[in-house]
Amino acid sequence: DQQVKQNSPSLSVQEGRISILNCDYTNSMFDYFLWYKKYPAEGPTFLISISSIKDKNEDGRFTVFLNKSAKHLSLHIVPSQPGDSAVYFCAARSGSQGNLIFGKGTKLSVKP
Amino acid sequence: DVKVTQSSRYLVKRTGEKVFLECVQDMDHENMFWYRQDPGLGLRLIYFSYDVKMKEKGDIPEGYSVSREKKERFSLILESASTNQTSMYLCASRALPNTGELFFGEGSRLTVL
Numbered sequence: 238d239q240q241v242k243q244n245s246p247s248l249s250v251q252e253g254r255i256s257i258l259n260c261d262y263t264n265s266m267f268d269y270f271l272w273y274k275k276y277p278a279e280g281p282t283f284l285i286s287i288s289s290i291k292d293k294n295e296d297g298r299f300t301v302f303l304n305k306s307a308k309h310l311s312l313h314i315v316p317s318q319p320g321d322s323a324v325y326f327c328a329a330r331s332g333s334q335g336n337l338i339f340g341k342g343t344k345l346s347v348k349p
Numbered sequence: 350d351v352k353v354t355q356s357s358r359y360l361v362k363r364t365g366e367k368v369f370l371e372c373v374q375d376m377d378h379e380n381m382f383w384y385r386q387d388p389g390l391g392l393r394l395i396y397f398s399y400d401v402k403m404k405e406k407g408d409i410p411e412g413y414s415v416s417r418e419k420k421e422r423f424s425l426i427l428e429s430a431s432t433n434q435t436s437m438y439l440c441a442s443r444a445l446p447n448t449g450e451l452f453f454g455e456g457s458r459l460t461v462l
Contacts, residue, residue: 269449280453330449341391
């Protein structure tokens, strides 16, 4: 049973507009959430994270929102750029010894 | 910068061959991981190691084994490769205390014919 779900396999956005990538989770014990970005033929790279005690974390063009009551988080990219085209993975951790549980990923395409 | 290096970017092997995938990290991280990535399935954990000589099964360990004789090196072994093991294999390491962040290598694309 999937504990971390990314229900949209793909998303297409125009350059300059906002990209919103969504992630749902089922385990209320998750205490830390991360987003990774992956280009083809490369390893994933860490993008941004949020602790469960916060509801928002911002880093430049990237903002992650956490809604604990809905068990939902989202990644906003504003403005979107063609270089943002990649697969984005949502991941969650349960406790300081916990391993990351990944979603299946969302492929973002930003069109010029 | 943390560097995780995977020995082979691309490999082609035949069914039944023994395959070694090597991973080395240079930041003295205690924890190391092997994942495979397949389209539509995301990242799935094969094995992990919290320290030297230690290993734990992940979600899909069948058909794989691992070795961690030195802290910086974590090897994934396919004793007898099969076509359903054609995949992208990703090694990662993690520092303690655990912030959750994993540092990934560039991946090894294995094709089993």
